[in-house]
Amino acid sequence: MLEVLFDAPLYQPVQLESDAASKVLRSLRTTGGQRLDRHCPACGKSTTWTAAIAAEDERTSKLEQAAVIGPGSGGPPKFNWLGDFHLRLYCARQMLHQCTLFFAIEAPPVQLLVENRMANADEKKPVPPTKILKVGQYPSLTDIQLGTLKEYEEGMSVQQRKEFVRAINTSAHGFNVAACVHYRRVFESVLFEARDAKLRAEGTAAWPEFEKLRTAERIAGLKEYLPQFMVEHPHLYGILSKGVHELSEEECGEAMPVLRQAIELMIQDKVDAIRREKRRTLASTLLAQTVDKHK
Ligand SMILES: [Zn+2]
Numbered sequence: 001m002l003e004v005l006f007d008a009p010l011y012q013p014v015q016l017e018s019d020a021a022s023k024v025l026r027s028l029r030t031t032g033g034q035r036l037d038r039h040c041p042a043c044g045k046s047t048t049w050t051a052a053i054a055a056e057d058e059r060t061s062k063l064e065q066a067a068v069i070g071p072g073s074g075g076p077p078k079f080n081w082l083g084d085f086h087l088r089l090y091c092a093r094q095m096l097h098q099c100t101l102f103f104a105i106e107a108p109p110v111q112l113l114v115e116n117r118m119a120n121a122d123e124k125k126p127v128p129p130t131k132i133l134k135v136g137q138y139p140s141l142t143d144i145q146l147g148t149l150k151e152y153e154e155g156m157s158v159q160q161r162k163e164f165v166r167a168i169n170t171s172a173h174g175f176n177v178a179a180c181v182h183y184r185r186v187f188e189s190v191l192f193e194a195r196d197a198k199l200r201a202e203g204t205a206a207w208p209e210f211e212k213l214r215t216a217e218r219i220a221g222l223k224e225y226l227p228q229f230m231v232e233h234p235h236l237y238g239i240l241s242k243g244v245h246e247l248s249e250e251e252c253g254e255a256m257p258v259l260r261q262a263i264e265l266m267i268q269d270k271v272d273a274i275r276r277e278k279r280r281t282l283a284s285t286l287l288a289q290t291v292d293k294h295k
Pocket residue numbers: 040041042043044047091092093094097
């Protein structure tokens with residue numbers, strides 16, 4: 001739940017079953033030590049964020065428990081956890097690096113719930129879902145996601161980086177179909193890069209059949225030159241295309257965190273390969289120097 005809310009753009013409602021809403025929100029607000037791994041803009045690298053419980057929520061939770069287990073208590077607890085609230089997260093590396101999330105709750109009218117409680121089973125009116133909306137986040141999601149991008153810089157061309165930044169910015173403002181367009185361009189660009197690498201490696205100038213191949217076939221033909229994640233998930237392109245042509249803004253929005261993660265993993269594979277190659281080259285050079293020295 002915390003991850004979903006952390007990665008959601010502002011004002012995008014997340015629906016909760018009204019029956020369970022209070023329980024879910026109570027758990028979100030009073031479970032200490034919830035963690036998630038994301039970039040810390042202040043550290044400039046990835047960190048583990050840990051959620052802290054607000055003092056007032058801790059107090060309410062204790063009072064609630066006391067009411068349930070205390071002598072002579074029979075009735076249900078009086079707290080409904082359906083009010084607006086905030087969560088504060090701390091960077092594992094430095095407690096002063098904090099991220100604060102603000103939430104608003106849209107709950108069904110109390111009047112309706114009271115009437116339903118009084119009504120017979122067949123007279124109960126349908127209860128709309130409770131909605132939780134993130135209405136504020138600092139540092140902003142965009143800053144956190146753009147920071148993540150810095151970690152992948154080595155694995156991206158200038159153009160790929162530009163498309164990635166556009167994807168992050170558009171999805172942060174709720175334009176998720178547009179974000180799919182930009183992510184798809186990153187995907188295509190990585191594919192074309194691999195094609196060029198293959199042509200260079202084989203010393204040929206052109207590969208005319210390439211234009212006629214379907215994306216999955218192109219990926220299969222370029223396996224040795226592509227990031228592993230892309231080879232293992234060729235259908236990612238199909239999902240991005242579906243996002244561009246068929247899916248609604250909401251459907252794209254739901255898929256956005258996982259799509260972004262998939263593209264990140266793809267780039268991460270490229271970064272890993274580049275770093276491994278650099279390490280190998282460096283080790284070879286040093287080894288050669290050592291051998292020379294001891295000849
Ligand atoms: Zn930090």
